[in-house]
Amino acid sequence: MVYDFVGIEKKWQEIAEKKDLFKSDLNSKKKKFYCLEMFPYPSGEGLHMGHALNYFVGDILVRFKRMNNFNVMYPMGYDAFGLPAENAAIKAKTHPREYTSKAIKNFIKQQKMMGISYDWSKSFATCNPEYYHWNQYFFLRFLEKGLIYRKKAPVNWCNKCDTVLANEQVHDGKCWRHEDTNVEIKHLEQWFIKTTDYAEELLEMVDKLNWPERIKIMQKNWIGRSEGTEILFEINNEKWPIFTTRPDTIYGVTFMVISAQHSRLDELVTDEQKKKVEKFLKELKSVSGKDLEKMDKEGVFTGSYAINPINKEKVPIYAGNFVVADYASGMVMAVPAHDQRDFDFALKYEIKMKPVIQPVDFEIDNLRLEKAYKFPGTLINSGEFNGLDNEDAKEKITDFLIKKKIGKRIVQYKLRDWLVSRQRYWGTPIPVIYCDDCGIVPVSEKDLPIKLPEDVKFGKGNPLLSNEKFVNVKCPKCGGKAKRETDTMDTFFDSSWYYLRYLDNENSKEPFAKKKVDYWMPVDQYIGGAEHACMHLIYARFFTKALRDLGYVNFNEPFTSLFNQGMLHASDGRKMSKSLGNVINPLDIIEKYGSDTLRLSLMSFATPDKDTNWDEKVLIGSFKFVNKIHDKFQEIKIGKSDKKIENKLNKAIKEVTNQIESFKYNLAIIKVRDLFDSLKEEESKEVLIKSLKLLHPFCPHLSCELWEKIGEKGYVGLMEWPKVEESKIDENLDKQEQAIEDLASDINHVVGLVKEKNDKIVKKCFVYVLPNEKNNFIENLDLLKKKTNLEIEIFSVNDKNKYDPDNKSKKVKPGKSGIYLE
RNA sequence: GCGGGGGUGCCGGAGCGGUCAAACGGGACAGACUCAAGAUCUGUUGGCUUAGUGCCUACGCAGGUUCAAAUCCUGUCCCUCGCACCA
Numbered sequence: 001m002v003y004d005f006v007g008i009e010k011k012w013q014e015i016a017e018k019k020d021l022f023k024s025d026l027n028s029k030k031k032k033f034y035c036l037e038m039f040p041y042p043s044g045e046g047l048h049m050g051h052a053l054n055y056f057v058g059d060i061l062v063r064f065k066r067m068n069n070f071n072v073m074y075p076m077g078y079d080a081f082g083l084p085a086e087n088a089a090i091k092a093k094t095h096p097r098e099y100t101s102k103a104i105k106n107f108i109k110q111q112k113m114m115g116i117s118y119d120w121s122k123s124f125a126t127c128n129p130e131y132y133h134w135n136q137y138f139f140l141r142f143l144e145k146g147l148i149y150r151k152k153a154p155v156n157w158c159n160k161c162d163t164v165l166a167n168e169q170v171h172d173g174k175c176w177r178h179e180d181t182n183v184e185i186k187h188l189e190q191w192f193i194k195t196t197d198y199a200e201e202l203l204e205m206v207d208k209l210n211w212p213e214r215i216k217i218m219q220k221n222w223i224g225r226s227e228g229t230e231i232l233f234e235i236n237n238e239k240w241p242i243f244t245t246r247p248d249t250i251y252g253v254t255f256m257v258i259s260a261q262h263s264r265l266d267e268l269v270t271d272e273q274k275k276k277v278e279k280f281l282k283e284l285k286s287v288s289g290k291d292l293e294k295m296d297k298e299g300v301f302t303g304s305y306a307i308n309p310i311n312k313e314k315v316p317i318y319a320g321n322f323v324v325a326d327y328a329s330g331m332v333m334a335v336p337a338h339d340q341r342d343f344d345f346a347l348k349y350e351i352k353m354k355p356v357i358q359p360v361d362f363e364i365d366n367l368r369l370e371k372a373y374k375f376p377g378t379l380i381n382s383g384e385f386n387g388l389d390n391e392d393a394k395e396k397i398t399d400f401l402i403k404k405k406i407g408k409r410i411v412q413y414k415l416r417d418w419l420v421s422r423q424r425y426w427g428t429p430i431p432v433i434y435c436d437d438c439g440i441v442p443v444s445e446k447d448l449p450i451k452l453p454e455d456v457k458f459g460k461g462n463p464l465l466s467n468e469k470f471v472n473v474k475c476p477k478c479g480g481k482a483k484r485e486t487d488t489m490d491t492f493f494d495s496s497w498y499y500l501r502y503l504d505n506e507n508s509k510e511p512f513a514k515k516k517v518d519y520w521m522p523v524d525q526y527i528g529g530a531e532h533a534c535m536h537l538i539y540a541r542f543f544t545k546a547l548r549d550l551g552y553v554n555f556n557e558p559f560t561s562l563f564n565q566g567m568l569h570a571s572d573g574r575k576m577s578k579s580l581g582n583v584i585n586p587l588d589i590i591e592k593y594g595s596d597t598l599r600l601s602l603m604s605f606a607t608p609d610k611d612t613n614w615d616e617k618v619l620i621g622s623f624k625f626v627n628k629i630h631d632k633f634q635e636i637k638i639g640k641s642d643k644k645i646e647n648k649l650n651k652a653i654k655e656v657t658n659q660i661e662s663f664k665y666n667l668a669i670i671k672v673r674d675l676f677d678s679l680k681e682e683e684s685k686e687v688l689i690k691s692l693k694l695l696h697p698f699c700p701h702l703s704c705e706l707w708e709k710i711g712e713k714g715y716v717g718l719m720e721w722p723k724v725e726e727s728k729i730d731e732n733l734d735k736q737e738q739a740i741e742d743l744a745s746d747i748n749h750v751v752g753l754v755k756e757k758n759d760k761i762v763k764k765c766f767v768y769v770l771p772n773e774k775n776n777f778i779e780n781l782d783l784l785k786k787k788t789n790l791e792i793e794i795f796s797v798n799d800k801n802k803y804d805p806d807n808k809s810k811k812v813k814p815g816k817s818g819i820y821l822e
Numbered sequence: 823g824c825g826g827g828g829g830u831g832c833c834g835g836a837g838c839g840g841u842c843a844a845a846c847g848g849g850a851c852a853g854a855c856u857c858a859a860g861a862u863c864u865g866u867u868g869g870c871u872u873a874g875u876g877c878c879u880a881c882g883c884a885g886g887u888u889c890a891a892a893u894c895c896u897g898u899c900c901c902u903c904g905c906a907c908c909a
Contacts, residue, residue: 172906214826218904221825226908244909257909297907320907327908334909340823341907414908533904567903605847606835611827611902615834621847628862667836670846746874748865753873787864789853811874819874 003630005594009701013115021715022117026519028071034520035062036499036559038528038536039077042103042125044088045583047110048576049568049602049614050529052586056599057565057608057663058527059116063697064660066117067721073520075122075502076111078104081132082491083161083177086426090458096426097454100127110587115595115700117717122502126494131501132428133449134511135493139431140442141550142193148420150440152189154261154325155419162461163423164190166490167416168222168535185261185325191421191430191487195542199223199413201556202541211562212609218533224414229398231407233333234307235268235317243328243412247401248393251382252335252356254346256306256317257299260284261325268317270303277302277319284321297322297345308333309406310397311383320345328412336372337364343372356381357390418539420490425456425463427488435475435482444476450484462486495536496543499523499558517553526559529567537562563663566611568602573613584614596699597623603665603698626702629676629695633706641684644737646728648678649687654724656694669698685710690722736776743767743777743817744787750819751788764791768809768818771796777817 016022037058040051062074080100089099104125111118124131142148156165158175169176170183195202203223206216228245233256242256258265260281269277280300299320306317322341323332336346337355346353355364357377364373364380379388385397401407421430429450431443443450457466464470464486475482497511503520504512537559544558569575570582577583589598600622606612652675659668672694679691688710696703696716707716751762765788769777774796777784784792795802797809797818808818 171904214904217826221905224905224908228909242909246909322907322909324908332909339909341909344907412908414905530904573902610835612834615848617848618834624861625847631862664836666846670836673846743874744865748874749872750874752866757873786854789864806873808873816874821873 003627005596005626005701006591008705009113009115009595012701012704013112015704016117016715017112017120019715020121021718022066022072022074022119023121024073024119025071026516030069030071032073032520033062033065033070033525034073034523035065035525036075036502036523036527038526038532039079039495039498040107041079041082041084042100042107043084044092044099044103044106045578046103046106047114047586049584049586050565050576052114052598053565053568053602053608054527054529055111055114055116056602057563057665058525059114059700060599060603060660060665060697061525061527061663062117063700063717064721066717067693067696067719069720073122073503074118076116076118076120077123077498077502077505078107078125078127079491079495079498080104080125080127081427081488081494083163083422083424083426086424086458089426095454097127100125100426113587113590113595114599117700122505124501124505126491126498127426129449129451130508131498132452132494134497134501135428135489136431136443136448136450137445137511138497138547139428139489139493140445140448142546143432143442145546145550147194147197147546148191149194150189150191152187152263153192154185154263155188155190156183157186157188158183161424164188164419164421166419166492166535168418168492168538187263190419192417193420193542195418195538196413196415198542198545199225199415200411201545202415202538203413205541205557209557209562210560212530212564215530215533215537215562215564219538222415222534222538226412228410228412229394229401229407230329230410231333231401232309234309235304239406240306240331241329242331242333243410244333246335246338246394247397247407248379248385248390249335249338249356250308250310250333250397251379251385252337252354253308253313253315253333254336254354255315255334255342255351256331257320257323257334257342257345258302258317258331259323259325260299260319260321262319262323262330263325265302265319268302268304269319273301273303276300280319297341297348299345299349301349309401309404316351318345318349326416327414337369338372338374340372340374343369354381415538418490418492418542420493421487422490423462423487425452425458425488427491428452428493429464430485430487430489432485433473433475433482434485435478435480437480438475438477438482441475441477441482447476452488464488492536492539496539497547499540500547500553511552514552521553522555522557523559525561525563527563527565530564563609565608566606569611569613571614571616576614584616589619593619593623594626594701596702597626599700600626600669600698604669605666607666608663625673625676626699630702630706632676632679633709635681636679636688636710637682638685638688638710639682641682641687643728643730644733645678645680645683645687646725647730647733648675649690650724650726650728652694653690653722654729657721657724660697665698672698689719692716693719693722736780739773739776739815740780740783740787742815743819744784746817747784747788747790747792747819747821750821751790754821762790762821764793764822766803766808766820766822767792767794768797768802768804768812768820769794770812770814770817771798773814773817 035058037054062072066072085100086096089096156170158165158181160178160181175181175183203225206219226245228243229247230241230243232239232241277300299318302317302319304317305314307314334342336342336353338357358364358380359377377390379385379393385393429452431450433441435441453467453470455467456463471484473482473484500512500517503516540558547553601618605618652671655671656668675691692703692707703716747765754760754762777794797812806820808820812818
């Protein structure tokens with residue numbers, strides 16, 4: 001009978017939807033399990049294979065958890081704001097809202113066709129005012145709390161996006177969305193969120209998370225904690241703090257470098273040097289258009305000097321391209337003898353070097369240095385600290401500076417505050433009004449949501465500026481003329497708390513009811529790609545902590561466990577992308593083979609966390625299997641099962657359970673397949689029921705169909721997961737099976753030899769076995785015949801009437817039978 | 823440069839101290855079924871050797887630890903991903 005996967009899959013999808021089978025239940029007595037996949041960005045292209053992989057990983061787990069008596073929350077929504085949609089809409093000459101809602105409809109249709117068991121009643125899209133209302137609400141709360149502030153700062157600007165970017169959105173000096181576009185530094189006044197307030201906690205709690213190690217490492221590196229000393233250098237009678245992790249080298253300072261982007265650079269530039277500095281800054285801009293990687297360390301003398309507080313030495317201050325403006329104080333003390341960057345710079349500009357650490361194995365003082373010496377040693381040229389071990393000296397010198405009130409111990413982080421304003425249309429309007437008299441005035445809460453106006457002109461610059469009704473408002477404080485903020489929020493703001501909104505998505509009074517969030521949160525299993533390690537996953541963690549401190553939630557971390565599915569590349573090993581023309585659309589596969597086959601294939605050809613290349617061949621094995629068992633169940637008789645299958649079944653239950661729990665779906669599928677391959681034409685109802693339950697997470701539609709076929713009622717996916725019956729697991733049965741395998745393999749081997757050597761065609765096989773083993777072979781005679789394709793006769797060695805012309809029964813040992821062929 | 827992950831048979835990919843010439847799938851070859859094809863089922867698929875044995879060579883390369891290594895350690899090469907002048 002033909003396996004009509006299209007009809008079967010549609011049938012069961014409709015049943016699930018009509019009966020609302022996957023609805024979560026706030027009042028359940030069961031243990032809760034909140035499973036979440038990173039919500040997609042609905043593009044016009046529809047779902048890609050990576051989405052499919054992501055959702056299958058989650059759906060398998062969820063179906064398994066439901067069957068294991070968990071009250072499951074499994075929602076899906078759409079990260080619908082954002083630049084790509086805005087750009088795509090402009091290109092298609094349509095409105096972003098229209099473009100997005102079309103894309104979302106398409107996504108939903110595709111996700112339903114995949115048979116993912118979401119509770120659709122929880123869904124929402126972030127571009128709707130019912131959602132972004134609460135973005136604005138939280139923005140105001142943060143503003144109130146001092147967690148959001150506005151400042152002029154050197155910010156990253158992408159010319160293609162026409163907007164500023166957060167630090168996290170700059171990869172390799174390029175825009176995260178435009179690999180070919182260098183990010184420019186602009187000095188602009190922007191909104192920032194004080195993520196750095198939580199740097200320490202974000203770092204500390206990483207270790208407690210059940211997340212992939214590499215993600216944790218990436219976050220730790222991103223947060224980048226380092227301990228050091230802040231030292232006050234005197235410049236033009238003013239104290240300037242600088243940060244160093246090497247206070248032990250302070251006597252070796254021969255110059256200072258201030259970042260070329262430093263906001264106070266001007267103060268240091270003397271009139272004589274002004275032209276040179278300006279020239280340098282100009283050149284710097286043109287250089288930034290080239291390859292940042294190959295950029296040399298360059299700089300220019302500012303004309304000013306700093307006084308080293310420890311020895312009162314006067315050292316020149318340079319402006320340099322290699323100093324990061326917004327890390328620590330944006331200026332460094334340079335110790336060319338012991339830091340490679342400073343060394344390179346000093347060499348280039350012929351600045352003197354002064355070694356202050358004496359290595360153990362050579363005389364540094366008498367050597368012309370070829371590179372900086374960065375290793376341990378003893379202090380020299382360092383006044384009263386001479387002779388100290390340098391590690392020791394770090395402490396002693398810092399203590400000394402503290403005592404003199406010219407230094408302190410501080411901790412620095414690489415993590416920057418989160419720049420959240422964007423000069424684009426398709427995002428949440430920032431609820432702030434600028435009044436000439438009152439300054440920055442937050443929009444009153446009762447006026448929320450500030451709706452994104454539909455009527456705008458797209459072109460150069462922020463489209464919101466084109467709607468005067470939106471822009472020109474009265475000041476809420478004084479009633480005078482005022483202008484509305486036209487920047488919108490970074491869409492990462494939207495995705496920082498969406499997991500909370502699912503739990504109460506229809507609430508119009510508050511972002512969510514605390515009671516519901518208390519029950520469901522934190523997310524027990526989060527699933528998504530690794531590309532968000534240092535963006536979404538940091539923002540969401542930050543947001544949770546901020547909400548906790550504002551009293552909205554009572555937990556510390558949003559995502560207890562995280563699973564990263566591997567990257568699925570095209571068959572040529574390259575990224576799947578439209579421009580390369582190597583994209584495989586999951587829908588095409590589903591139409592051709594069915595969603596169960598796609599799921600089974602994606603999950604069985606490698607562990608799901610491994611990066612893989614797509615290969616259409618992987619479908620073949622799964623498709624064969626699915627067809628095979630479909631056919632098998634058309635004929636199957638319900639009756640009795642033997643001990644062998646019960647042994648296999650129970651072992652499978654045990655193993656599959658463990659393997660699903662550890663995401664080793666590929667191995668679980670092997671066991672399930674082996675089990676189904678072993679089912680005979682007649683099996684007991686119990687065996688069939690349990691087997692179908694094991695199959696269900698991997699082939700939800702087919703398992704339902706076969707469930708019905710064997711006369712069972714209800715939905716398999718809501719039945720209880722089978723329990724292992726240890727008493728039915730019998731190692732002896734495995735051994736017996738192994739004995740048959742071994743014998744068959746021996747016979748085949750010898751048949752081969754005989755054929756080769758004597759050119760003899762074997763017709764019959766006589767087997768001599770120990771009396772206690774004979775039964776097993778007799779019982780499995782058919783199997784032996786099948787495997788060897790021979791007539792077989794079995795004799796016990798003590799059988800006096802046995803036919804044994806070559807006396808092969810002499811060879812018989814326990815576990816080893818004699819064979820005679822003729 | 824720093825930090826992750828990885829290099830396994832014709833291919834994809836398990837395995838992560840002994841039970842490993844290495845799960846499972848694909849492919850190839852052979853056989854059964856069939857008028858025939860497909861599907862299905864069975865077997866074979868590193869080399870030599872052998873009436874079912876024994877040996878050799880193998881898990882990127884080179885060493886080492888161990889009675890024993892695909893599995894542990896060291897070095898090295900290659901691929902891949904993330905961060906990148908953070909003082």
